[in-house]
Amino acid sequence: MSSGFSTRFCRKCLALSLSVEEMNRFAVMACPDYNFLKKYGFSKGRPVGIQEAADRIVSDMVKSGYFIDFVETLIYVDSNGYMGHKYAFRGLDDVIGDVIQAGYSYDEATGKFFENQNKQITRNWGRLLEGDEYPMAVLRLDIAGNSLLVKNNPKPLVDKAYNELREIVENAVISRLGRLWIWEGDGALAVFMLSGYSRMAIFAGIEILSKMFIYNKTVNKLKSSVNLRISVHTGNLAYSDNKTKISRADIVKTALKLESKAAVPNSLVISESLAMSQDQTLLDVFSNSKCIPNSTNKFRVYQIIQGKN
Numbered sequence: 001m002s003s004g005f006s007t008r009f010c011r012k013c014l015a016l017s018l019s020v021e022e023m024n025r026f027a028v029m030a031c032p033d034y035n036f037l038k039k040y041g042f043s044k045g046r047p048v049g050i051q052e053a054a055d056r057i058v059s060d061m062v063k064s065g066y067f068i069d070f071v072e073t074l075i076y077v078d079s080n081g082y083m084g085h086k087y088a089f090r091g092l093d094d095v096i097g098d099v100i101q102a103g104y105s106y107d108e109a110t111g112k113f114f115e116n117q118n119k120q121i122t123r124n125w126g127r128l129l130e131g132d133e134y135p136m137a138v139l140r141l142d143i144a145g146n147s148l149l150v151k152n153n154p155k156p157l158v159d160k161a162y163n164e165l166r167e168i169v170e171n172a173v174i175s176r177l178g179r180l181w182i183w184e185g186d187g188a189l190a191v192f193m194l195s196g197y198s199r200m201a202i203f204a205g206i207e208i209l210s211k212m213f214i215y216n217k218t219v220n221k222l223k224s225s226v227n228l229r230i231s232v233h234t235g236n237l238a239y240s241d242n243k244t245k246i247s248r249a250d251i252v253k254t255a256l257k258l259e260s261k262a263a264v265p266n267s268l269v270i271s272e273s274l275a276m277s278q279d280q281t282l283l284d285v286f287s288n289s290k291c292i293p294n295s296t297n298k299f300r301v302y303q304i305i306q307g308k309n
Contacts, residue, residue: 005067005102007058009094013074014054016090026077027057030070034060065129068113071099076111107177107194114177114194123179125193128239136237137201137274139178139190140255141169141208144227144265146186153222161222164215172207176200182243189252191237198234198274202282205230205268209304213266227265231258231299234274254297261292262299272298 014023024036036057040048061067075096078089089095096106103120104113104127115126128134143149143165150158166183173180173190178200182189192201209228216225235251246252254271263269270278272289286300 005062006098007062007067009091009098010067010071011051011054011058013089013091013095014057015051017087018089020048020050020053023053023057026073026082027061027070030061030073031064031066034064034066036060068099068104068127071095072111072113109195110193112194117174117177121174121179123181123241124239125179130240131238133236133238134193135197135234136251137192137198137232137234138237138251138255139173139188139192139201139205140231140233140252140259141188141190141205142229142259142263143186144229145224149222149224149226152224157221161220161226164219165212165226168211168215169208172204172211176204178204181246189246189255198232198277199282201232201234202268202270202274202278205232206285206302209266209268209302213304229259229263229265229267229269231255231263231269231271232274233258233271234277257292257295257297258299261295262290262297262301264301264303266305267301267303269299269301272300275300 018026020037027034027036036053039060040056058067058070061070074089074092077087078092081087099113100106100116103116105116106113113127115122120126143162149161162185166188169188169190170180173192176192177194178190178192178197180188180190190201190204192198192204194200208230212226212228220226233251233255235254237249237251238245240246247256258269258271270286275283275286275289283300286302289298289300291298
C-alpha cells in the first residue's frame with residue numbers, strides 16, 4: 001500500500017469530530033489488532049489531547065497499511081452510524097479527496113477504495129495486505145490439449161499464440177477491475193472483488209471464449225485451435241503473494257475441480273451456488289444445472305462450438 005497519503009485533512013477531521021475513545025474504537029474496527037490507548041499507555045489514566053491522539057492514530061494507520069481501511073470505516077459510520085449513534089464527520093469530503101488524489105478510486109458497490117487503473121495496476125488493487133480476506137470470484141482457465149499443441153507446433157509459434165492469449169485474458173479481466181494472480185504455461189487464475197465481482201468474472205470468461213473463437217478463425221497460425229476450459233466460483237479468499245497458499249484455498253480448489261471435471265473445451269462452467277445469485281437473463285445462456293459424477297458439486301455450462309478451418 002502506498003504511504004504517500006496527505007493526512008492533514010484526516011487528522012483535522014478526527015480532531016473536530018470525535019473523542020479519543022471514539023477515534024480508538026473506529027481505528028480498531030479498521031485494524032482489529034490495533035489499540036491506541038494500550039499502545040501508548042493512556043488506558044492507565046494518562047491524559048492525552050485530542051489533536052495528539054488524531055496525529056498518532058492516523059500515523060499508525062498509514063504505517064501499518066490500514067489507512068484506506070480506516071477512511072472506509074469513517075465513510076461507513078458517517079452514512080450508517082454506529083451502535084445507534086449518528087456521526088457527522090466534519091471535513092470527510094476532504095479526506096476522501098486526499099485518498100483519490102493519492103491515486104485511488106471509490107467503488108460505491110462495495111464501499112471500497114481501489115487503485116485508479118488509469119494510473120497504476122497492481123495485483124493487490126493497491127491496498128490488500130498479506131492475509132487480507134474478502135469475498136471474491138475466481139476465474140480458472142486451462143488450455144485443453146496443451147501437450148499436443150506444444151508437441152505439434154514450432155516453439156516460436158506456440159509462444160506467440162500463448163502471449164496473444166494472455167493479452168486477451170488480461171484485457172478481459174482488468175477491464176472488469178479484476179487481477180491476474182497466476183499465469184502458468186497452460187493455465188491461469190484471475191480474481192475479482194469489486195463492482196458486482198461475480199458477474200464481472202462471468203462476463204470476463206464469456207469474452208475470453210468469444211475472442212478466442214475469432215482468434216482461432218482469423219489469426220491462429222498453429223495446426224489446431226487453442227481450446228480453453230474456464231470455470232468461475234465465489235467465496236472468501238485471502239490475498240497472498242505466495243502461489244501455493246492461493247492454490248490451497250477452498251474457493252480455488254473448487255474452481256479447479258469444476259474446470260478439470262466439468263468443463264469441456266471452449267466452455268465456461270459456473271458453480272450452482274454462483275448461479276443462484278445471478279439473474280435469469282444471464283442464466284439463459286447456460287445449461288440447466290448438472291452434477292459432477294460421484295460428487296455433490298453442481299454446475300452450469302456455457303459453450304462455444306468451434307473448430308479450426
